Amino acid sequence: MNNNDIISKTITFVKEQLNNAEGGHDWFHIERVYKNALLIAKNESCNLQIVQLSALLHDIADSKFHNGDESVGPKVAREFLESQNLTEEVIVHVINIIENISFKGGNFEKKFSSIELDIVQDADRLDAIGAIGIARAFNYGGFKNRALYDPKIAPNTNMSTEEYKRSQAPTINHFYEKLLLLKNKMNTETGKNIAKERHRFMEVYLAQFYAEWEGEK
Numbered sequence: 001m002n003n004n005d006i007i008s009k010t011i012t013f014v015k016e017q018l019n020n021a022e023g024g025h026d027w028f029h030i031e032r033v034y035k036n037a038l039l040i041a042k043n044e045s046c047n048l049q050i051v052q053l054s055a056l057l058h059d060i061a062d063s064k065f066h067n068g069d070e071s072v073g074p075k076v077a078r079e080f081l082e083s084q085n086l087t088e089e090v091i092v093h094v095i096n097i098i099e100n101i102s103f104k105g106g107n108f109e110k111k112f113s114s115i116e117l118d119i120v121q122d123a124d125r126l127d128a129i130g131a132i133g134i135a136r137a138f139n140y141g142g143f144k145n146r147a148l149y150d151p152k153i154a155p156n157t158n159m160s161t162e163e164y165k166r167s168q169a170p171t172i173n174h175f176y177e178k179l180l181l182l183k184n185k186m187n188t189e190t191g192k193n194i195a196k197e198r199h200r201f202m203e204v205y206l207a208q209f210y211a212e213w214e215g216e217k
Ligand code: ADP
Pocket: 024, 102, 103, 124, 127, 128, 133, 136, 137, 138, 140, 141, 171, 174, 178
């Protein structure tokens, strides 16, 4: 089977698997990450098949929806890849990317590195920032019934960590906890350049948000 056939079969498989996925991790998220990854890959010397497969399979079974079980995604991906008669070398690489792609804040140590992981990780991070990133954040916040913003639980609040954790932080806080940090975590030059634009857009958005909150605009 040539690579185009493998990729179209992977697309069909992922669409089926994500049939009932929530808005932030549906097929369209995968499609955007896939496009971002192809764009970044153009400027890097890399194995394109690994980039394509990893981008398509990176959220195949998000641990948030399997009681935190991080082994489900890699297992589902491996079974699929084995059914496509790919070499063990390719399969191991794709699985390594899936296991290492996620932003997990402090307590996560990166155990694997490759240019293909760098590319797909940048592609996934780009989809968490800019206009799409803002939409995804508020979509997630709505799903969790979070407030949009609350000046009492502002990001620069001086409440204790415990109080903060209990408070169901509003969605605006997520910008300061994650979205605005991503620009400086990009791996590739292409990723950095795109992230810069999307970051600027979020800053403009936040300034407008606060102005409207105060009835100033
Ligand atoms: P990834 O796609 O890297 O796996 P996550 O699963 O952590 O990212 O999050 C999916 C989407 O939901 C992202 O766009 C992320 O910014 C958003 N999100 C995650 N946690 C929160 C939160 N506490 N508040 C608002 N949005 C969130």
